[in-house]
Structures are given as structure tokens and as C-alpha cells.
Amino acid sequence: MIKVENLVKTFGTKRAVNGISFSVERGEVLGFLGPNGAGKSTSMRMITGFIPPTEGRITVGGHDMVENPIPAKKLIGYLPENAPAYTDMTVHGFLSFSAELRGLRGDAKKKAVARAIEMCFLENVTHQSVDTLSKGYRHRTCFAQSVIHDPDILILDEPTDGLDPNQKHEVRQLIRRMGEKKVIIFSTHILEEVEAACTRAIIIDRGQIVANGTPAELKQRSDVAGAVSLRVLGVGADSVKQRLASVTGASKAAIVKETAGVVWVRVYPSDKARNGELARAVAETVTQSGWKFEELHTEEGRLDEVFRRITLPDTAGGSTSHENKVTGGHQ
């Protein structure tokens, strides 16, 4: 549906986007990640046809965005950053206006507006002027505008920005549900969102794609991915460490934390692909040694750590913080 080839955008001497290429097909929810100023919004503005690229090609549903923008734009629903809306209009007026520009008339328009209002929970504010709305409502009004013509492609720039946790949850659900039949690209810097809603994620840093894969694949890049974490009772830290480091398939063992009588240990695999085996081996060793343990699981890896390592090459690692945070495991 969307094909982006070697996209470049320069502002003066600054290269905001520097050679981005990717493609998205129907049924995919693509997450755009990256630090502030990485070029996410600029890329989205080019894909939606707001600004022309300096170099490169964008094809949307087979139409070139620069040469043939009208049919390409018809396929897209767009929620710009900060969710702008005409403040002098009512919610209903604004949505009708958007529907008309999308070519909807008469009954079709009425139905589309009613559907968008229902979908985005705007019933209470339908006849309220946009400038009297709270940020959350305003955001949803602009979101409603983007889905008013039931587009094949949805491009959402920070769709959950400024929403409360319940609304965030609703929007994520909505994205996931709609993503089954559409193409959705959304940008965010909330990493749980990527895990919750995306089928694929692209990390952009300084105008370039630095990672492209499913959330699970990206997490695999984490240092702790595949490591087995366990909590052992009543044994000295050193003996635990020594014993576990020699388990088959383990490369090393590290003490994460130690308090009176309780030891948190992490055993790293020599081969990340075979993580299930390591957990079994560790469990056997622990039982054979007669230790009591309260918890044992395989780490999936953490997106925030991967994100930090990729986008901050100077401070590689960063895996020492938050070690005691328990993530969901396989076993």
C-alpha cells in the first residue's frame, strides 16, 4: 500500500530525513519510534503529502504522492501532531466539513459523521465549539476527522499524546482493531504502545532507520534477552553464582541484587536462540543443589533498553538500571 524509497528532506543545511526506505502492506500496524527530532513527523508529513520530499519517491496505493497527490491523499486519513482543529467550529461542524472535503454528501456524510462521533466517544460534545474542549476531547475530535471516510491508510502522529490512561488504552485498542483491515502508521515515544499495538516497528534516529522488525525481534536485541532470572533463598551469593555459571548453555551468571537471605541472579545464555533449554538446565541445577527458589523465568528482553542502545551509541549498554523490574517470562 505504501512504498517509501530513499526519502530525503533537507531544511537549509540540515538533513531532517536522510534516506529512509520501507514499505507497508494491508494488515500491518507500523510503529514509528525515535527520539525527539529524529525525523518522525517530517517523514509523516511527506507521506501524507503535506511537504514535498527533497529526494526520493512515495507511492501510496500505486499513486505517486508528488505527481498525482489527489488520488493518493484520498486513501489516507491523517492525524497531525498536536491534533489541530478549527477552533471556531463545533465538533459536528468540523467533522461535516472534513467529510465534505473527503467527497461525502447527503446521507453518506451524515452517516460518516455519526459513525466517527460514536467511534471516538464524542457524543457529549457534539455541538460544543472546539476551543472549549479539553485536550483529550480535542485530540479525539481530530482523530475522528482522520477516520471519517473510513480510509485504507491511517497515519497518526502521536495518537495518544495528551490522553489519560483510559483513553490511551481505548486508542490502542482502536488502532489494533482497525489495523486488521487497514494500513496504520503511527509514531510514538511510548514503548509499551509499540508492544501493545504494533505488528512492526521502525526506529528512526537522526533521519535514518536504525532498526526495523517486529517488537519481539527488536527485543531480542536486548542484552538480557534469553537470560534466565531467578530468586534463590538461603544461600550465599558467591556459591550461587559459581554453580550457575557452569550450567550447560550458560555464558555467565551475574548477581543482580542481594538482600538478607535472598539472591537475585541472572544467567546469560551462550546462544540466545536456545533460551528454553537454559531455563530447564538452571531449574535442574537449582533442584539438585537443594536450593529453594521463589521465581524463575526467561527474559524476553526490553524494548526501552534496545531503544536506548540504538539511539544513544555513546552510552552503549545501559543495562544496569532497573534490574529488579520483573518482566513477563516464558516459564
Place this chain on the structure above:
Amino acid sequence: MSDSLRHIWTIARRELSGYFSSPVAYVVIVIFLLLMGFFTFMLGQFFRVGEASLSFSFFRWHPWLYLFLVPAVGMRLWAEERRQGTMELLLTMPITPWQAIVGKFLASWLFLIIALALTFPVVMTISYLGDPDGGAVFAGYLGSAFLAGAYLAVTCFTSALTRNQVISFILSVVICFFLILCGWEPITDMLVNFSPNLTKLVASFSVMPHFAGFQKGVIDSRDLLFFLSVIGFSLFCNGVVIRNLRAG
């Protein structure tokens, strides 16, 4: 084609309803009408002239009143769109920038024409007192509408230059003031001693000589063409500014 007309109409309707949903429009209209009355009846010495004509008591003031009225009406057109970020929304819709430019222009023009039409009591007064030449009155109104359109197109252009309405207002007043001055008789009389040919050239860019015909009741196609060219050129500049904004 009908699609693009529809888009223009949709955008124009939105702008127009935007005017009337805020008190600013009514305030502007009232001020315009009050000033119009004051200039016509007090400064224009409407009753003393003793002539059933609007040329010198009424239409004569239009270039000067529009100088402030028109930029005030048009200054928000693109500046507000830029400030609020809705321009991004508008230009990612399946419309061409031209449809937006023309739609916005037409909406404001229509608003100005409504304001102008509300000066009808002047016409009623003069018809009651005497027997005016209907054609001349019509020509005056037509010229006045085109004059407003020309100023408005300039304002559309200056409005696209900035996200600040006040700056857009001032820029527009300055440009329109120039369009008046370069053909205003006191100025041309002064310049003509310096270089007659240059004066003629400069004056031909002014709205004053082209409005003078309408004011007297003459509809000259060359004058119409002049106003249409100013509108066309200014809106073209408006389009260029918007294209450059997007290109970064």
C-alpha cells in the same frame, strides 16, 4: 471540475460561517457603516453638493476606508491557519492548494460585498431626495467591489507570509497604501515635474486612476482587467508563498 468547484464552495462556506460565528464580523461591519456614514454625510458634504450623485460624496472615500477594513477582514485567512496548524490538515485533504486559496478569497470577498451592500440606505436617501443615474450608482458599486477584491487578494498574500495576524494586517495596509499613493493626484502632481513618463508608469499600478472611472459611473473593461490582474497576481503570489512554506 464540479469536484473542484464543490471543494471551493465547501471551504468558502466554512470561512464565511467562521466570520459570522464570531462577534468580530459584526463589529467590523458596524464600524465600516458608521465610518461610511460619517465620511459621506459630514466630510463628503452630501447635502451641500446638491447633486443626486454618489461619486464624490460616497465612492470617493472607499479606497481609504477599505485600506483598513479589508486587511482587518482578510488578515486571519492564512495566518490563523498557520498558527493553529490546521493548514497541515487542510492541505493533506484531497484538494489542491488552489481550491483552498480561491475558496478563502471568495468567502472574504463575499463578506466584504455583504458589508458594501449594507450601505443601501445611502442609495435610498439619494433616490428619495432626487433622481440619481441608476447606471452610475451600479458602476460605482461594481468598482467598489472590485477595489475591495484587489485589496483582499493582497491581504490573502500577506496573510500567508506570517502566522501573526497583526503583522499580516500591517503588511497589507502598507502595500495597499502604496497602491493608493502611487496614483493619488497630490502625489502624482508632485512627481510629474520630476519625470512625466515614470509618473505615468508608476501611476498605472495604482488603484486610484482605475477606480476613478467607476466612481464617475463609467465601466471600462481596461479598469476591470486591471483589478482582475491585481487579484490574479496576488493570489498567485499567495500560492507561491504556500508552496515555499511547504517545501521548507
